[in-house]
Amino acid sequence: MPTVAPPWTYTLQLPHDPRAPGIARATLRTVLAAHDLSALTPTAELVAAELLTNAHLHTAGPYALRLLSAEPGGLRVAVWDTDPRVPPGFTADAEPVPPDDAEGGRGLHLVRACADSWGVGAAKGGKLLWAECR
Secondary structure: OOOOOOOOEEEEEEOOOOOHHHHHHHHHHHHHHHOOOHHHHHHHHHHHHHHHHHHHHHOOOOEEEEEEEOOOOOEEEEEEEOOOOOOHHHOOOOOOOOOOOOOOOOHHHHHHHHOOEEEEEEEOOEEEEEEEEO
């Protein structure tokens, strides 16, 4: 049974530390369990992991995980970071998926493929990438 009636929002501020994405994923699992949304955990955790890793690898400052209740049974996973530039894999004219032998570059394509909707917004001091799971 959910402990808080929608709408709800959680924000976890994270330092630029290699342990931060793991801490954020654990927090996400706890929040989803508390709101009886455990069925969304695999997709939401994958989306969060990719967005958090991208923020950690491509920015030098802090970042944040934000979880918002969406329509009943839905969730918006968002990650804010200090770089205002939108990564190529998250634009409407996204770059093609990298070749099979490439070591990276698939994360944001994965987010786009797994999420029901996704987007980007300007945010004070950076940007906010988000994806919704239902």
